[in-house]
Amino acid sequence: MRIYRIEITSWTASFRYPNIISGYQPTLCVPPLSTVLGLINACAGKYLNFKNEEIGYYFDYQSKSEDLETIYQIESKDGVPKKEVKSNVLRREFLYGCRLFVYLKKTKLVDYFKQPFFQLLLGRSNDLATICSISERDLHEKKNASKIRGQIVPFIGHFLPGTIQALPQYFTNVLPRENIGTQPYSVINYDADDFDTSLTAYTDLIDNKEIDIYFHKLNFGNE
Structure with missing residues (x-):
């Protein structure tokens, strides 16, 4: 099947565990599906609903390390921020030398990557990413795939090895999200x-290594 592949790179990346709010901040070794869909939205410059779409991706990195990060906490009352600001230092894990390959079947999403509307991020605001290439590839379907790696796969119904983590597929376009x-x-x-x-x-x-790309089937509504 004819598939479009977009290669995206970044020096650093950090993908937060959703349930860890304070203290040490580890990173997931693969971005959640919501992060990849957010990249497409950034390229499009608008919120997309991804109706009847199929998206696959693969992610790797060169190394993993930790850094100290200063955060600033602002208290609020009735939705109005106070003038008091507190600083705090925490340890954050990050990935270095990152590559993300996004696989798409429809040209309408590929076109957004040709001239991105907003800057691309692989995690936080300092994890700037670059589109390196967009190519067409003829990929063969493989049943009973055995080389699934650098990806996330729904646990229920497949029960694959790996770190089990509850992750959102996407977010709404209203506040609070x-x-x-x-x-x-x-x-x-x-x-x-x-x-x-x-x-x-x-x-x-x-x-030169075979990777089996799993495609997520998405249907969030009408655009």
Whole structure:
């Protein structure tokens, strides 16, 4: 099948665990689906509903480390911020030398990447990302895929190894934003070993290594 592949790189990336609010901030080893959809929205310059879309992606990085980060906390009363500002220092884990490959089947989403409307981020505001290439690839469908890595896959119904984490698929476009489609996912690192699955995927070559790309089926409503 003809698939479009967008390669995105960044020096650093950080993907927060949703339930960790304070203290030490670890990073997921793969971005959530909501982060990838947010990138597409940033390219489009508008909120998309992703009706009847299929999206796959693969993520890897060179190393993982920690840094100290200063945050500023502002208290509010009845929605009005106070003049008092408190600073705090916390440890944050981050990924270095990052690559994200986004796989799309429809040209209308690919076109947004050709001239992004907003800057792209892989996590926080300082994790600036760059689009390196957009290409068409002829990928073959593979049943019982065994090279699933650098991805997240819904845990229920597949029960794959990896870090199990509840993650939202998307967010609403109203304030306060609400999670859409939160469910448990298997978060599978890029260096995971091969394992048997019942998944149907599409096989790509990255650095001359076969990677089976799982496609998420999305249907959030009318645009």
